[in-house]
Amino acid sequence: xxxxxxxxxxxxxxxxxxxxxxxxxxxxxxxxxxxxxxxxxxxxxxxxxxxxxxxxxxxxxxxxxxxxxxxxxxxxxxxxxxxxxxxxxxxxxxxxxxxxxxxxxxxxxxxxxxxxxxxxxxxxxxxxxxxxxxxxxxxxxxxxxxxxxxxxxxxxxxxxxxxxxxxxxxxxxxxxxxxxxxxxxxxxxxxxxxxxxxxxxxxxxxxxxxxxxxxxxxxxxxxxxxxxxxxxxxxxxxxxxxxxxxxxxxxxxxxxxxxxxxxxxxxxxxxxxxxxxxxxxxxxxxxxxxxxxxxxxxxxxxxxxxxxxxxxxxxxxxxxxxxxxxxxxxxxxxxxxxxxxxxxxxxxxxxxxxxxxxxxxxxxxxxxxxxxxxxxxxxxxxxxxxxxxxxxxxxxxxxxxxxxxxxxxxxxxxxxxxxxxxxxxxxxxxxxxxxxxxxxxxxxxxxxxxxxxxxxxxxxxxxxxxx
Amino acid sequence: xxxxxxxxxxxxxxxxxxxxxxxxxxxxxxxxxxxxxxxxxxxxxxxxxxxxxxxxxxxxxxxxxxxxxxxxxxxxxxxxxxxxxxxxxxxxxxxxxxxxxxxxxxxxxxxxxxxxxxxxxxxxxxxxxxxxxxxxxxxxxxxxxxxxxxxxxxxxxxxxxxxxxxxxxxxxxxxxxxxxxxxxxxxxxxxxxxxxxxxxxxxxxxxxxxxxxxxxxxxxxxxxxxxxxxxxxxxxxxxxxxxxxxxxxxxxxxxxxxxxxxxxxxxxxxxxxxxxxxxxxxxxxxxxxxxxxxxxxxxxxxxxxxxxxxxxxxxxxxxxxxxxxxxxxxxxxxxxxxxxxxxxxxxxxxxxxxxxxxxxxxxxxxxxxxxxxxxxxxxxxxxxxxxxxxxxxxxxxxxxxxxxxxxxxx
Numbered sequence: 089x090x091x092x093x094x095x096x097x098x099x100x101x102x103x104x105x106x107x108x109x110x111x112x113x114x115x116x117x118x119x120x121x122x123x124x125x126x127x128x129x130x131x132x133x134x135x136x137x138x139x140x141x142x143x144x145x146x147x148x149x150x151x152x153x154x155x156x157x158x159x160x161x162x163x164x165x166x167x168x169x170x171x172x173x174x175x176x177x178x179x180x181x182x183x184x185x186x187x188x189x190x191x192x193x194x195x196x197x198x199x200x201x202x203x204x205x206x207x208x209x210x211x212x213x214x215x216x217x218x219x220x221x222x223x224x225x226x227x228x229x230x231x232x233x234x235x236x237x238x239x240x241x242x243x244x245x246x247x248x249x250x251x252x253x254x255x256x257x258x259x260x261x262x263x264x265x266x267x268x269x270x271x272x273x274x275x276x277x278x279x280x281x282x283x284x285x286x287x288x289x290x291x292x293x294x295x296x297x298x299x300x301x302x303x304x305x306x307x308x309x310x311x312x313x314x315x316x317x318x319x320x321x322x323x324x325x326x327x328x329x330x331x332x333x334x335x336x337x338x339x340x341x342x343x344x345x346x347x348x349x350x351x352x353x354x355x356x357x358x359x360x361x362x363x364x365x366x367x368x369x370x371x372x373x374x375x376x377x378x379x380x381x382x383x384x385x386x387x388x389x390x391x392x393x394x395x396x397x398x399x400x401x402x403x404x405x406x407x408x409x410x411x412x413x414x415x416x417x418x419x420x421x422x423x424x425x426x427x428x429x430x431x432x433x434x435x436x437x438x439x440x441x442x443x444x445x446x447x448x449x450x451x452x453x454x455x456x457x458x459x460x461x462x463x464x465x466x467x468x469x470x471x472x473x474x475x476x477x478x479x480x481x482x483x484x485x486x487x488x489x490x491x492x493x494x495x496x497x498x499x500x501x502x503x504x505x506x507x508x509x510x511x512x513x514x515x516x517x518x519x520x521x522x523x524x525x526x527x528x529x530x531x532x533x534x535x536x537x538x539x540x541x542x543x544x545x546x547x548x549x550x551x552x553x554x555x
Numbered sequence: 556x557x558x559x560x561x562x563x564x565x566x567x568x569x570x571x572x573x574x575x576x577x578x579x580x581x582x583x584x585x586x587x588x589x590x591x592x593x594x595x596x597x598x599x600x601x602x603x604x605x606x607x608x609x610x611x612x613x614x615x616x617x618x619x620x621x622x623x624x625x626x627x628x629x630x631x632x633x634x635x636x637x638x639x640x641x642x643x644x645x646x647x648x649x650x651x652x653x654x655x656x657x658x659x660x661x662x663x664x665x666x667x668x669x670x671x672x673x674x675x676x677x678x679x680x681x682x683x684x685x686x687x688x689x690x691x692x693x694x695x696x697x698x699x700x701x702x703x704x705x706x707x708x709x710x711x712x713x714x715x716x717x718x719x720x721x722x723x724x725x726x727x728x729x730x731x732x733x734x735x736x737x738x739x740x741x742x743x744x745x746x747x748x749x750x751x752x753x754x755x756x757x758x759x760x761x762x763x764x765x766x767x768x769x770x771x772x773x774x775x776x777x778x779x780x781x782x783x784x785x786x787x788x789x790x791x792x793x794x795x796x797x798x799x800x801x802x803x804x805x806x807x808x809x810x811x812x813x814x815x816x817x818x819x820x821x822x823x824x825x826x827x828x829x830x831x832x833x834x835x836x837x838x839x840x841x842x843x844x845x846x847x848x849x850x851x852x853x854x855x856x857x858x859x860x861x862x863x864x865x866x867x868x869x870x871x872x873x874x875x876x877x878x879x880x881x882x883x884x885x886x887x888x889x890x891x892x893x894x895x896x897x898x899x900x901x902x903x904x905x906x907x908x909x910x911x912x913x914x915x916x917x918x919x920x921x922x923x924x925x926x927x928x929x930x931x932x933x934x935x936x937x938x939x940x941x942x943x944x945x946x947x948x949x950x951x952x953x954x955x956x957x958x959x960x961x962x963x964x965x
Contacts, residue, residue: 099752099771099772100772101772118775120754120775121754274601284779284781375628381771389613416657417659439689439690440660441657441663442653442660443650445569454643466651467650
């Protein structure tokens with residue numbers, strides 16, 4: 089009897105030279121290499137179809153490992169974590185679980201790994217999250233061989249945590265090794281670039297995690313084929329009495345000093361003079377494009393520079409630092425995190441107030457150590473740029489001070505999540521410090537859906553441009 | 556290469572036209588200024604370098620070119636941390652001392668003063684020194700330690716090539732039409748294709764030229780830009796080959812300044828466009844066997860012409876690149892493949908490919924030292940197209956076969 093046909097993996101694609109009739113529709117004839125080819129992600133369907141048709145095959149594609157993964161801690165899961173896990177398993181271990189930040193996504197993923205003990209690739213968007221998953225998995229599975237890909241590390245372990253960037257870069261090499269693919273903050277995956285991770289991967293089991301799977305380009309629909317459909321979704325309200333601590337929010341308005349105000353007005357005037365002369369209305373998307381296009385002329389560039397400087401003035405004002413100092417003094421016994429939009433200001437705060445900081449430039453080890461010290465109470469304050477935006481676990485903070493706001497809803501929800509962790513007798517408070525009379529106030533309103541109610545001004549005054 | 560936001564190009568009728576950077580007095584002057592800025596900052600912090608580069612850009616219509624040149628020079632430079640106090644230690648001490656009382660600038664000053672007294676240092680340090688050292692390891696605080704300046708003309712060439720390479724980041728495929736050419740350096744091309752993980756489909760013949768379509772495995776299913784970066788890296792290698800045209804299909808970038816939204820763009824280039832490669836030129840590395848054969852052939856009195864590595868023989872799923880091609884003035888030609896000293900698996904593959912090609916005009920010269928049976932190869936399949944040789948390969952034997960099997964060019 090002839091040997092069964094072989095199924096091989098070739099740089100993120102499945103290759104058969106003599107594809108059996110049953111799976112022929114799953115493959116495409118590749119005249120370049122004279123073979124039948126399919127995306128790596130077709131692996132499970134191909135194998136299931138062959139099995140159903142009782143067609144033997146030599147599987148030389150998959151190189152998965154079976155692991156033993158007993159959980160080291162006996163923390164009982166919350167009901168929503170069990171529901172999410174079960175829903176995912178019922179869906180054939182393929183799909184997206186939506187939990188608000190603070191809802192214990194990481195723990196749910198650990199349960200999924202315990203119940204699917206196979207080599208696992210975990211993709212995360214930031215080095216911070218990579219550090220967090222690393223610590224979390226080390227604690228959960230102390231005997232497992234866990235490694236990192238990205239941020240200077242290039243391990244080859246049966247459990248591997250990778251940044252989306254690195255996982256994309258090495259997608260071909262990773263494709264056959266991992267049976268379980270976990271994508272944290274899975275809304276990143278459908279981008280042109282990152283989707284290859286899922287398309288090339290053979291992983292028959294796939295788990296996507298997110299607080300807000302929505303994307304501005306609507307491509308979250310692609311997750312259905314890349315990972316699987318949404319199998320479970322819990323809203324922050326559902327979890328409020330469950331894991332999330334009650335919190336309240338306060339907005340503090342800061343005025344620019346007369347000097348700063350004068351400078352701000354001057355910059356905005358420079359910009360607006362240019363806009364008026366060029367007949368550009370940056371309140372609209374098209375107008376904003378016109379403004380960018382005008383940046384290729386020296387005058388346009390000067391106006392864009394003025395626009396950016398005015399924005400920076402509004403965002404990084406001295407007044408906000410005064411408020412921050414006051415708030416920290418008022419909460420002298422609590423742990424606080426300060427958020428700021430730009431790195432330069434984060435370093436300025438760290439230098440001038442000796443508050444430890446974390447930015448995307450902070451080395452992974454130091455970042456990890458700083459967070460550990462903060463959690464342990466050795467450091468009472470922490471200042472950070474947007475690197476903590478997504479799901480980084482800082483359970484002990486009860487005060488958050490947001491020194492500047494940006495307009496996308498996702499960042500806002502997830503920032504809030506930082507302090508919404510369950511903790512005994514904890515009433516978290518979120519301060520949003522904004523500058524009065526500048527664009528930023530409107531950014532904050534837009535986020536709240538109040539856009540256009542309080543302000544009426546000439547169109548060209550509208551700084552509420554897309555950027 | 557450059558990040559996308561530093562690329563410069565126009566879109567005209569769906570054609571992507573990267574800016575050229577001709578060695579005009581203006582461009583050379585600009586390159587000279589940027590190079591001088593780097594040279595002037597040797598030993599200084601990146602922050603200062605950046606500041607000076609920003610000044611250089613300010614108010615210039617061509618600021619983007621300045622920034623592009625600066626970026627390329629940055630890639631050719633070495634930056635290192637250059638503070639005497641260890642920033643990590645300073646941070647740990649300072650943050651530890653700062654706990655216990657709410658942060659304030661007044662308190663910061665006291666702590667820095669205290670650290671200036673306590674931190675071990677060869678010379679006295681001030682509170683200001685301590686504050687500077689706090690983040691001395693940041694990228695901006697690193698010092699430019701090594702800079703090997705290119706000439707202004709070289710920098711212009713690099714920038715121009717980087718603009719062209721940048722077009723390929725968004726390429727979904729690349730079609731190279733190679734015109735008749737000798738020596739063709741196809742070996743070099745194939746080597747680079749393999750290095751950058753590209754797949755090639757070859758069509759054509761040696762008399763007219765070849766079309767190579769480059770993409771990657773996933774290209775079969777969708778227009779993907781995944782192989783664009785590899786194509787961009789491949790371009791400088793292609794520049795070492797003469798006589799070709801290149802055409803790439805690009806996935807358009809959504810750009811604010813573009814009026815129209817095309818569904819695709821095209822990028823085109825030829826070997827005559829004047830781009831200069833910074834990759835090392837391919838070395839002519841014939842084996843002793845091949846160069847010996849060439850030498851002996853030149854001494855023969857024969858109308859046959861010997862051409863080196865000019866033919867790509869497409870084989871389903873692969874391609875063969877015979878060592879020589881023999882061309883008779885009357886139009887007949889034959890290919891010559893020398894099989895010298897190789898590992899068994901290589902031999903097997905080579906014979907398999909020759910068989911698959913179905914070509915009857917390939918003369919296979921086999922060293923008698925090879926133990927073909929051990930490699931599992933049956934040379935009798937080659938029939939009378941085989942030439943056996945010991946030590947040196949006599950051109951006369953090869954010509955004798957050529958006279959018999961050469962075919963008219965298509």
